[in-house]
Ligand SMILES: NC(=O)C1=CN([C@@H]2O[C@H](COP(=O)(O)OP(=O)(O)OC[C@H]3O[C@@H](n4cnc5c(N)ncnc54)[C@H](OP(=O)(O)O)[C@@H]3O)[C@@H](O)[C@H]2O)C=CC1
């Protein structure tokens with residue numbers, strides 16, 4: 001079966017997905033029997049292009065790289081739900097910006113796709129923050145898959161690991177570094193850069209959210225904690241339930257003083273679990289240089305999952321990045337095709 005891919009949001013991550021798909025077309029077919037065409041791409045400024053037989057991806061990528069537009073491709077119009085049906089899409093990759101309050105525009109995109117019997121993969125945390133149960137139920141009702149590997153630790157497969165690899169374990173708590181941008185900024189500041197220089201570089205490298213206050217004020221790590229609370233503990237909590245402090249109040253003097261004491265400043269996210277229930281948090285913390293999380297620098301993330309059967313399991317890998325997050329969408333699509 002040939003997968004007909006629709007993409008909503010052709011920014012850092014969406015474009016990287018198209019690049020990977022194009023570069024690896026033959027390998028995906030030979031190794032995973034994964035055959036595809038991209039039939040629809042919708043973006044806010046670039047517009048919408050569609051071809052139910054498959055867009056010419058060499059030309060689309062050429063236009064994106066040279067002009068950051070869809071060039072001379074004929075534009076299509078109409079609501080996304082209607083275009084998804086007209087294009088014959090079998091899977092929607094949803095990569096519009098995260099909005100933690102409304103989940104939009106991703107929430108409507110995902111609702112439309114699931115209602116039309118179309119599988120969905122997303123890296124967008126907003127829809128999961130506001131409508132996790134509704135969307136998983138809609139996918140089940142319509143007999144389609146709804147996967148979201150990229151919403152926590154980008155392409156590093158924490159969600160697959162805890163859902164599948166650790167099936168049967170009871171989770172007793174988690175702790176780690178769940179935001180790439182702030183870890184990058186703190187690492188750069190430790191090396192002498194200013195906060196603003198480091199944030200500008202994180203944005204340039206495609207790590208930061210469209211509105212980076214989501215990163216530096218701890219909201220992004222908090223929503224990842226909310227998603228993990230659901231997956232690991234089956235608990236529905238909201239972002240406001242997470243005890244949260246970001247990194248904006250951390251001064252270069254505090255970072256220098258931590259270094260002088262042989263310590264490192266990190267934004268630590270986690271969920272403690274006791275007889276009273278779960279205690280989710282995102283907090284900057286000065287940790288000893290010998291602590292395993294102290295070695296995790298740049299946009300890398302790490303998480304330690306404490307379990308009954310396995311003890312502690314730690315996963316480290318990219319937490320942000322264009323291609324790293326595009327990989328999460330690809331792995332979801334391959335998983336769907338199996
Ligand atoms: N970058 C990363 O490392 C990671 C990102 N994510 C998540 O993935 C998603 C995408 O991230 P990223 O690619 O970096 O973000 P970008 O801001 O680079 O891309 C988002 C794209 O969506 C477009 N867009 C906005 N509104 C709409 C709409 N209504 N319909 C169609 N397109 C729209 C934007 O257009 P315009 O620019 O014209 O506004 C932009 O091109 C976000 O939700 C983010 O939180 C998750 C993990 C890691």
Ligand SMILES: N[C@@H](CC=O)C(=O)O
Nearest residue numbers: 179180181207209320
């Ligand atoms: N802005 C986020 C991107 C991934 O979720 C981060 O920096 O971690």
